[in-house]
Amino acid sequence: MDLNLLALIIGLVALVVVAGAVTAVVVSRRRRQLPPSTPPRQLDDRTPADTEDDGTRGGTDTLVRPGGEAPPLVEVEPEPTAPGLDVPEAPASRMARLRRRLAGQDNALSRGLLALLAKDRIDADTWDELEETLITSDLGVGPSTELVEALRSRLKVDGVSDPGTARRVLREELLKLVDPTMDRSLRLEPGVDADGEPTPAVVMVVGVNGTGKTTTVGKLARVLVAEDKDVLLGAADTFRAAAADQLETWAGRVGVPVVRGAEGADPASVAFDAVRAGAEGQVDVVLIDTAGRLHSKAGLMDELGKVKRVIERRAPVGEVLLVLDATTGQNGLIQARIFRDVVDVSGIVLTKLDGSAKGGIVVQVQRELGVPVKLIGLGEGVDDLAPFDAADFVDALLTEG
């Protein structure tokens, strides 16, 4: 054979081998070190969830495990997504895009504030109108009155000759209410188990039905993947099989594994096994989705407390995120207080702030609970979740849409 032809063939073969190796490395980067699939558990291989008797079983509003037996837990490797995995949107462009959603006429709070700035003379009726708008945008009576009083005294009641000054004063006073001093970072530091071994950061996501918990877990997984973290999801919403399926779809798109149980499985067992798998696989963060539950159902709230306690036998829970639907107003506050008391909520995710939501709830919920809003959901798109930033939020409200 011609030597040149031979060299060409060898070169091509080498190229194909190198390209294959590079692809394998890229794919395995996201799937690293996961333990082999959790084997189906035997009854004598019980997790602490099986042995804790805190009276949450039974009753009409507890989630009952069929047959009383531990169903097999399944760790689901991510579905390969052809031709590759999603690349989640980078934080900077996400913020710019989402800021526009908060701005302008669609938002009642923004509308009220912009109307004030549009006046060249502010009379008593205007102040009354503003106060009413603030209250109806869920800012709450106390904060609304405070804001109007502060503005009245700073803008000297009788007309604003300089709209630039009015805007600056309004911004400063609003920012005080939203409170830029709160620590809004997610607590994602690794923990340590009873043997002194490192454990993944554990984030539990809780809330009433339909607020957007599963969606938030999916979106948050994308944020963390974009930050190059290894993530594992625990589908502890065993009440609704579709929730675990939904979670798998989110996970599959970014190459993240999911631990799930059979429908009706004990959610505490599933959560425990997810954290155990995460620890064995040395992932950075385990996100636990829990079933929606009414804050008024004592049995279900006890169960949630149990899920947290059982996880904590394996790893500390660094963050408990309460997902609130921003459109539910005062009702959201009542829910929030009860969740806070049961699972010690450390951060609020306010979803559905897009559209016609009343952004004032941010201030009320933080005041009432002393817990910061850490994330906001601004749409149904996969990357429509953003870290909450007080100054960004206020600036968005004061921007014409």
Ligand SMILES: Nc1nc2c(ncn2[C@@H]2O[C@H](COP(=O)(O)OP(=O)(O)OP(=O)(O)O)[C@@H](O)[C@H]2O)c(=O)[nH]1
């Ligand atoms: N417009 C808008 N819709 C959202 C947002 N977040 C979630 N949703 C929608 O809210 C609906 C409920 O979301 P889920 O994530 O299924 O809610 P969930 O809390 O897990 O529901 P349960 O498991 O039944 O308690 C879905 O249609 C989501 O697309 C948001 O920020 N904006």
